[in-house]
Structures are given as structure tokens and as C-alpha cells.
Amino acid sequence: MSHLINISEAASLALHGLAIVAQNSPNKVNVKYLAEKLDASEAHLAKIFQRLNKSGIIRSFRGPKGGFVLNKPAKEISFLDIYEIVESKIILNDCPLHKTGCPFENCIFGNALKNISKNLYESFKYIKLSNFNE
Amino acid sequence: MSHLINISEAASLALHGLAIVAQNSPNKVNVKYLAEKLDASEAHLAKIFQRLNKSGIIRSFRGPKGGFVLNKPAKEISFLDIYEIVESKIILNDCPLHKTGCPFENCIFGNALKNISKNLYESFKYIKLSNFNE
DNA sequence: CCTATTTCGGTATTTGAGCACCAGAATAAA
DNA sequence: TTTATTCTGGTGCTCAAATACCGAAATAGG
Numbered sequence: 084m085s086h087l088i089n090i091s092e093a094a095s096l097a098l099h100g101l102a103i104v105a106q107n108s109p110n111k112v113n114v115k116y117l118a119e120k121l122d123a124s125e126a127h128l129a130k131i132f133q134r135l136n137k138s139g140i141i142r143s144f145r146g147p148k149g150g151f152v153l154n155k156p157a158k159e160i161s162f163l164d165i166y167e168i169v170e171s172k173i174i175l176n177d178c179p180l181h182k183t184g185c186p187f188e189n190c191i192f193g194n195a196l197k198n199i200s201k202n203l204y205e206s207f208k209y210i211k212l213s214n215f216n217e
Numbered sequence: 218m219s220h221l222i223n224i225s226e227a228a229s230l231a232l233h234g235l236a237i238v239a240q241n242s243p244n245k246v247n248v249k250y251l252a253e254k255l256d257a258s259e260a261h262l263a264k265i266f267q268r269l270n271k272s273g274i275i276r277s278f279r280g281p282k283g284g285f286v287l288n289k290p291a292k293e294i295s296f297l298d299i300y301e302i303v304e305s306k307i308i309l310n311d312c313p314l315h316k317t318g319c320p321f322e323n324c325i326f327g328n329a330l331k332n333i334s335k336n337l338y339e340s341f342k343y344i345k346l347s348n349f350n351e
Numbered sequence: 352c353c354t355a356t357t358t359c360g361g362t363a364t365t366t367g368a369g370c371a372c373c374a375g376a377a378t379a380a381a
Numbered sequence: 382t383t384t385a386t387t388c389t390g391g392t393g394c395t396c397a398a399a400t401a402c403c404g405a406a407a408t409a410g411g
Binding site for chain 1: 219220221222223224225229232233236237254255256304305307308309310312319320321325326327329330333334336337338340341343344346348
Binding site: 263264267270277278280281282285 | 354355356357358359360
């Protein structure tokens with residue numbers, strides 16, 4: 084039982100959480116609220132938002148009435164940006180045996196995987212936080 | 218550090234291993250030979266080929282001069298077939314929060330993920346064992 | 352038969368991601 | 382200045398997937 088595309092729950096929570104932050108702009112949104120809305124663990128969300136904060140995509144405020152706000156317009160934040168922050172670095176797929184040494188001169192994968200994952204990469208660029216309306 | 222597309226080393230070894238089997242047809246190919254060619258663990262390859270055998274895609278022969286042969290033409294074996302055997306079942310990606318409950322009526326993902334992974338699925342169908350030439 | 356070879360299949364181990372916990376630091380409000 | 386609230390960041394746990402191990406079963410060849 085496997086998904087074709089690698090999207091961790093963390094990446095998904097980051098995206099949805101940020102969508103909520105965008106929605107509530109310019110008010111701050113705190114982890115507790117996000118956890119309720121997303122039916123997720125506070126601890127886990129807190130960790131994810133720490134990373135997002137460090138990346139500069141959001142700003143954080145401690146203390147009572149604290150929380151998070153976007154640090155740039157929602158139109159300028161893509162799923163690719165978020166994905167890259169949460170999953171550290173994106174690698175376009177190639178023949179998975181290339182490191183250990185694919186035995187074939189003309190690998191059966193050809194450029195198929197590279198092309199496909201390049202498409203995927205471009206698609207992720209087009210999903211923006213501002214796509215969301217409710 | 219994350220790959221966009223989920224391809225385990227097992228799936229990759231299965232594909233490359235089968236390509237070697239196809240190449241040597243109609244002779245049998247054993248695990249030891251495959252392990253050398255692919256610079257991989259015998260134990261791991263053995264397990265993978267057990268699964269492939271059970272699925273009917275190959276036939277196995279025990280004992281001296283034993284090994285594996287394809288059980289159908291290379292043209293009729295796609296990467297999708299192999300992937301599904303090794304990874305058990307493919308799930309097309311959708312909003313990863315749909316199970317626990319995406320909070321948005323119009324999910325930010327829309328049908329994007331579903332469409333993208335459907336494309337991926339179709340692409341995997343077109344990579345056949347017979348694509349390989351050397 | 353007997354032996355060497357090879358797959359079979361159950362089980363054990365490893366590893367890494369996902370997730371949780373908790374004490375500490377910052378800050379708003381009274 | 383005190384208290385309650387909220388993020389911070391280090392560490393520790395958990396669990397499933399990936400991988401390894403090993404004795405058993407099959408069989409080809411002599």
C-alpha cells in the first residue's frame with residue numbers, strides 16, 4: 084500500500100495550517116487553534132511551524148496573544164516552497180540505482196523518471212496559498 | 218532530503234533484476250548472479266524475487282542450475298505491474314488530510330494531486346521491460 | 352543415494368521518520 | 382512584579398518499513 088507521490092503528513096499540515104494563517108490575516112493564529120482546526124497534535128504542529136518560522140515564510144510572536152502571521156503575500160507562497168521547507172530538499176527522481184551503479188548502459192528508466200518528476204515539480208509551483216478561497 | 222516520487226530500492230531492484238532476466242531469456246538467472254550484477258544484497262533480492270514469483274510474473278526453479286525466468290513476454294510487463302507487486306497496492310494521492318478531515322470545503326489541493334498522480338500512474342504503464350536494449 | 356546448489360518462508364534486526372514530552376525563554380496584561 | 386500564555390529547542394520514544402538471517406525443502410548431477 085503505497086502512494087505514488089511522497090507527501091508527508093507534516094507537509095500537508097504545513098500547507099493547510101498556512102492556509103488558515105493566510106485566511107485569518109492580518110490576525111495572529113496560534114498552534115492550539117490550528118491543532119483544533121486540523122484535528123492534529125499540538126506538539127507536531129508546533130515543530131512544523133518552528134521550521135516554517137526559521138525559513139522566514141512566517142513570523143512568530145511569543146506570549147499571550149502570540150501566534151503566527153505570514154511574512155509575505157499568499158500569492159508568493161507555493162506548495163513547492165512549503166514542501167521544500169518541510170522535507171528539507173527536493174531531489175528529482177532518477178534511476179535509483181545510479182548511486183550504487185546501474186548495470187545498464189541505457190538504463191531502462193531512460194529519462195522517464197527525471198521528466199516525470201520535473202513535471203511534478205512544476206505542478207507544485209502552481210499551487211499557491213492564494214488559490215484557497217472559502 | 219526527499220524524493221518527489223516514491224520508488225523504493227526494492228522496486229528499483231525488481232525492475233532492473235527483471236530486465237536482466239529478460240535479457241538472458243530463455244536461460245535461467247539466479248539470485249547470486251543478480252546480486253553481483255546489481256551490486257545488491259542477495260538476501261534482499263531473494264525476498265523480492267519471492268514476491269515476484271508468487272505474483273506469477275516469473276517462474277522459479279530450485280536446486281542446482283535453478284533460477285528464474287519470465288512467465289510472460291517482456292512487452293507485457295510494465296513498471297506499473299512490478300511496482301504494484303513490490304509495493305503491494307498503489308494509492309493515487311489526494312488531500313492527505315481527507316481521512317482525518319480536511320477543514321476546508323474547497324481543499325487547497327483541489328484535484329491537483331489526484332490528476333498529477335494519475336498522470337504518473339499512466340506514465341508507469343508505458344515503461345516496459347522490453348524498452349530495454351543493450 | 353548422496354551432495355552441492357538454489358529457492359522458500361518464517362523470524363529477527365535495523366533504521367529512520369514521525370511524533371511526543373518537557374523545561375526554558377519571551378511577552379502581554381493586570 | 383507576578384502570572385498566564387505561547388513559542389522554542391533539545392531529547393526521547395514509537396512504530397512500521399526495509400533489510401538481514403537461517404534452517405528447511407527441492408532438485409540436478411554424479
